[in-house]
Amino acid sequence: MIHREDDSTDRTTTSRRAVLAGIGAAALAASATPAGAGWEPSTRIPDPAVKVLDPSFRKSWVFSATVERIATGFRWAEGPVWMGDWRCLLWSDVTGDAIMRWDEITGRVTAYRKPSNFSNGNTRDRSGRLVTCEHQTRRVVRTEIDGSITTVADRFEGKPFNSPNDIVSHSDGAIWFTDPAFGPNPSERMAKPELPHTVYRVAPDGRVTAVATDIVGPNGLCFSPEESKLYVVEGRTTPRKVRVFDVVEKGTKLANSRVLLEAADGGTLDGLRCDADGNLWCGWGQGTDELDGVRVFNSDGKALAHISLPERCANLCFGGINHDRLFMASTHSIYSLMTNARGATLW
Secondary structure (H helix, E strand, O other): OOEEOOOOOOOOOOOHHHHHHHHHOOOOOOOOOOOOOOOOOOOOOOOOOEEEOOHHHHHHOOOOOOOEEEEEEEEEEEEEEEEOOOOEEEEEEOOOOEEEEEEOOOOOEEEEEOOOOOEEEEEEOOOOOEEEEEOOOOEEEEEOOOOOEEEEEOEEOOEEOOOOOOEEEOOOOOEEEEEOOOOOEHHHOEOOOOOOOEEEEEOOOOOEEEEEOOOOOEEEEEEOOOOOEEEEEEOOOOOOEEEEEEEEOOOOEEEEEEEEEEOOOOOOOOOEEEEOOOOEEEEEOOOOOOOOEEEEEOOOOOEEEEEEOOOOOOEEEEEOOOOOEEEEEEEEEEEEEEOOOOEOOOO
């Protein structure tokens, strides 16, 4: 059931710019963290950090682009989301209990919300409002136009969620999110699980349904460009896997679960996003130079490229004016890379 935490009037029909301006009223200023401390971008062109594994990736590759570190100094960077009207990136510093903000024009880093109830995944709904997974409150929340917080969902069949993890929105207005049974974990305020590993759908009317219960540790998720498929990272198997489902019954249910790919080289899959061509850009790593970064696959599960980073990448998104800039939330830092790909969604 959707309910409000205050008596503010809901104005979901207001323009997206007004939506974002309202969210900004709730932003909290903080000292900027020096970007690039202890790390330098490559002085070589092309950047050796971008490894082309299949010729088809050259369509998405900008020869002159190098990996940049735009912010650092966080405890556990996760859940990046692009806010185009602001020209800024928001992301969660999960164990730092904050949602952070980086401004594309100024390069300034500030705290958008602190405390954040140990937020994790973020997305935007179809009205442009920020929607966030919170570990401490075990709920999914929406930031309204006036900056107030609405609980979108906090329980299923009378029991609280475990620790909502990652989240995406559908063109029909529904919100989909993963709720793995990862806790208890005091550092991220994960409680003892009371529900099984599940992927949930929250309909526009607030009704919550369990759409997948057979994934061991559901983590990152994303839709294919035409929303006919849902990709979900299975995070508690060895090796970790990406499962793919058909989205059926007018976008309300899943069918035909199968394994698309496995992290057979020891890599750790986490968050993922689709580009407009249907390729999957996956957070990757396991604490080694060969594995930490982003691995790119086509829709058949074939590896196309690897972007090496000095830290394990947890999650990522596309942004920028042309939606062709890849942002990578990687342990203590945020990295970016200009590409010739376009994100499948605007956030």
